[in-house]
Amino acid sequence: MSEQTSDSNANIRIVLAKLGLDGHDRGIKIVARILRDAGMEVIYLGLRQTTDSIVAAAEEEDADAIGLSMHNAGHLTLAPAMIEALRVADLDIPLIIGGIVPDMDVETLIGAGVTAVLGPGAPAEEVVEAVTKAVADAS
Amino acid sequence: MSLRGLGTEEIFERAVAGERRALGRVLTFIERAGEDADIITELSHPMGGQAHVVGITGAPGAGKSTLTGQLTRLLPDLGLRPAVLAVDPSSPLTGGAILGDRIRMDDMAGDDVFIRSVATRGHAGGLALSIPGGVRAFDAVGYDPVIIETVGVGQVEVDVVGAADTTVVVVNPGWGDAVQANKAGLMEVADIFVINKADRPGAADSRRDLDLMLDLSHVTGQERSSGYRPPIIMTTATEGTGADELWDAIHAHRGHLASTGELDSRREARHHYEITHRLEQLVSAGIVTALAEDDGAMLVADVAAKRISPSQAARTLAKRLLR
Numbered sequence: 001m002s003e004q005t006s007d008s009n010a011n012i013r014i015v016l017a018k019l020g021l022d023g024h025d026r027g028i029k030i031v032a033r034i035l036r037d038a039g040m041e042v043i044y045l046g047l048r049q050t051t052d053s054i055v056a057a058a059e060e061e062d063a064d065a066i067g068l069s070m071h072n073a074g075h076l077t078l079a080p081a082m083i084e085a086l087r088v089a090d091l092d093i094p095l096i097i098g099g100i101v102p103d104m105d106v107e108t109l110i111g112a113g114v115t116a117v118l119g120p121g122a123p124a125e126e127v128v129e130a131v132t133k134a135v136a137d138a139s
Numbered sequence: 140m141s142l143r144g145l146g147t148e149e150i151f152e153r154a155v156a157g158e159r160r161a162l163g164r165v166l167t168f169i170e171r172a173g174e175d176a177d178i179i180t181e182l183s184h185p186m187g188g189q190a191h192v193v194g195i196t197g198a199p200g201a202g203k204s205t206l207t208g209q210l211t212r213l214l215p216d217l218g219l220r221p222a223v224l225a226v227d228p229s230s231p232l233t234g235g236a237i238l239g240d241r242i243r244m245d246d247m248a249g250d251d252v253f254i255r256s257v258a259t260r261g262h263a264g265g266l267a268l269s270i271p272g273g274v275r276a277f278d279a280v281g282y283d284p285v286i287i288e289t290v291g292v293g294q295v296e297v298d299v300v301g302a303a304d305t306t307v308v309v310v311n312p313g314w315g316d317a318v319q320a321n322k323a324g325l326m327e328v329a330d331i332f333v334i335n336k337a338d339r340p341g342a343a344d345s346r347r348d349l350d351l352m353l354d355l356s357h358v359t360g361q362e363r364s365s366g367y368r369p370p371i372i373m374t375t376a377t378e379g380t381g382a383d384e385l386w387d388a389i390h391a392h393r394g395h396l397a398s399t400g401e402l403d404s405r406r407e408a409r410h411h412y413e414i415t416h417r418l419e420q421l422v423s424a425g426i427v428t429a430l431a432e433d434d435g436a437m438l439v440a441d442v443a444a445k446r447i448s449p450s451q452a453a454r455t456l457a458k459r460l461l462r
Contacts, residue, residue, distance in 0.1 A: 011171070036235035037273055041258050046242040057241060060165035090141045091160070104389055 003043040009039040009128070012135055015063040017045035017054050019070070019078050024099075027120070028069035031098060031127055038128040051085035060090060064135045065115075070099040076108065094134035098122070147178045148306050155186075155280050157299075159250065162280060166255050169272035187278030191393050192283045194303030196265060196325070199291025201309040202335035202376045207288050208244030209374075209382035214284070215251040217386075222282035224251040224273045226266055228256040228290050240288060253282060267297035271413045274302065278453060294324040303394045303410040304405055307385070309333045310349075312341035320352040329369050331388045337373035339382065346371055376447040425460050432458070 002017060016032055018025060025047055032042045043061045045054065058066055066086075079097055086095065094115035101109065106117045115137075116130040142150055142164055150168075153161035167176035197202050207223055214221045225240035238256035259267045265291060277285045289299050300306050308329035320326055334345050349371050357368070370388045374381030396402035429435050438452040447455075 013167075032237055036230065037233055039230075039233045039235045041229075041236045041238060041256075042236055043256050044239045044242060046239075056159070058252075059160040060255055061161050062160070062167040077440050089160075092141050092143070138319075 001031045004044050007094060009132060011067070012040040013061060013063050014065045014131060015043045015045060015054065015061060016068055016069070017048050017049040018101055019049055019051065019068050019082060020072070020074060021048065022072040022074070023047060024071035025069070027062065027071070027099060027104065028067075028119065031067065031069070034124045035131060037064060038124075040131070050072055050084050055085050055091060057088045058086075058093060059089070063093060063138070064093045065096060065131055065137070067096045067098060067131070070101065073100070075099070075101050076105060079094065079109050079114055080112045087113075092138065094138045096130055098127075113120050141198040148182065151179055151182050151400070153277070154320055157250070157280070158251070160188040162253065162276070163255070165276050166269075166273055166297070167225045169276060170257070170260070170267075171271060172269065176272060179276060183275045183279035184349045187275050189281075190274070190278040190283040191305065191389075192274055192278075192285050192303045193389055194287045194289065194299035196289040196292055196297075196306065196311065197251075197335075198311075199311030200313070201291070201311055201314075201335075203288050203291075203309055203376075204240040205242035206309060206374060206382065206385070206412050207286055209241075209379050210286065210386060211244060211252045211254070211378050211387055212379070213369050213382055216367065219284065220251045220253075220282050221284050221286060223288060224255055224257050224270060225288045226257045226270070226290050228261060228365040234260070251370050253277070259290060263296065264298035265292045266302060268416070270302050270455075271409070271416075285300060288320070292325065294322060297325060297328050300328045300411060301332050303456035304396060304402060305389055307329045307331045307333055307389065310345060311336045312339045314345060315348075317351055320348045321355065323351045326352065329368075330392050331369055331385070332371045333381075334371060335374045337374050338375045338378075342373060344389045346373070364379065365399065367392075367399075422460065426456070429456050429460060 014035060018028060032044050035042050043057060046058055054066060061135060062070055068082060075097060082095055096112050096116045097109060100119040100120060101117050109117055115134045118127055118130055143163060146166065149274060150161050150164050154165045160425045165179055168179050186395045195207055197203050203432050204225065210222045211223060227236055229241060236258035240256055241254060244254060255273065257269060259266045262268050270287060274285050287299060308325060308327055312334065316348055334342055353368055372381055372385045372388055374385060435456065438455060441447045442449050442452050
């Protein structure tokens with residue numbers, strides 16, 4: 001990773017988690033590593049989180065963004081639930097979804113307030129770019 | 140709550156009033172170490188002094204996070220509001236970090252516990268430079284105790300001693316023998332020893348080795364504080380076994396510090412330590428500036444041309460800096 005990329009990402013703090021019952025955590029671990037190597041601070045919450053625990057972590061960690069990994073076909077329920085929890089907490093930070101989301105659902109999630117959706121096989125540059133852009137646009 | 144449009148003072152006031160996100164932002168100010176951090180320091184310094192500061196240190200994977208998680212689960216039931224500063228390393232190559240301590244502390248509930256993950260951001264010694272400021276902020280808004288969980292350390296990263304009232308050193312069965320236990324460094328600074336993963340073979344041997352080492356501290360008069368022998372607590376943090384006993388030991392140590400007056404002397408040392416650090420930062424910044432100026436550049440050229448030696452150049456600059 002070039003130094004320039006690292007510098008521009010310095011001090012970006014992102015919370016990564018899996019919401020609800022979903023044990024597929026290989027993808028999120030890879031994403032954590034990609035973002036770390038891009039110079040970000042990744043607060044890794046891991047499996048079986050709730051919307052409440054994610055909101056609490058985002059507040060306490062003063063996160064710039066939240067990334068949720070979804071591989072249980074629950075994204076149409078879970079992503080809007082997370083958006084709603086952020087709205088209730090008045091937390092104005094971007095939510096990025098990664099994992100298995102069919103193309104036809106992407107627009108629905110964006111319409112619900114998700115900032116970006118990253119599919120399987122997204123290259124590292126695309127992952128980093130999505131977070132950097134989401135954080136820049138939100139600030 | 141959204142913090143948009145609020146000034147630093149207002150955000151601090153909200154943190155004091157109990158707003159979680161505002162406290163999160165205050166800690167970010169401290170980490171970024173700029174003008175906002177100075178404002179927070181001015182505001183929070185007169186307010187604190189109550190919180191018991193507990194450092195938990197040990198090798199990577201010893202169980203520091205899991206133990207900390209067990210303590211934070213226990214303490215709200217005792218009417219306490221613990222805060223945690225959990226330090227993990229920043230990459231020396233990219234500056235990035237994976238802060239993974241929260242996953243060991245997951246089923247904690249509610250507003251009585253506040254956890255902040257902290258990256259070292261280039262600082263060696265087991266802590267981050269922002270730790271004293273973070274402790275001060277938690278103390279000011281009423282969290283007590285404040286638990287500092289260090290990065291996984293080796294034998295010499297003992298910064299935590301300068302930051303905490305009570306230092307807990309966590310080891311595991313099979314971590315080392317009696318010679319390891321008697322080596323200088325980490326083993327000397329413990330106020331409390333924990334042998335975690337005590338359900339594993341070798342726990343009794345580890346206990347014996349530590350006990351013998353403590354006997355020798357007594358013989359040589361190297362006890363850290365008079366009449367106090369660091370207890371050895373056996374825990375299995377993944378099951379919560381021993382966490383209450385550990386808290387009792389921490390609490391008892393605090394009592395010892397208070398009754399012997401050592402609490403004050405340790406805190407004085409802490410202030411000394413922090414002032415030294417801040418002074419070093421100021422002087423370092425001054426050195427960078429002095430070298431960048433024309434006079435500095437000329438001195439560098441003089442050294443390159445062998446007209447003067449590096450130490451002569453340094454002495455000349457030092458005279459200017461100290462004026």
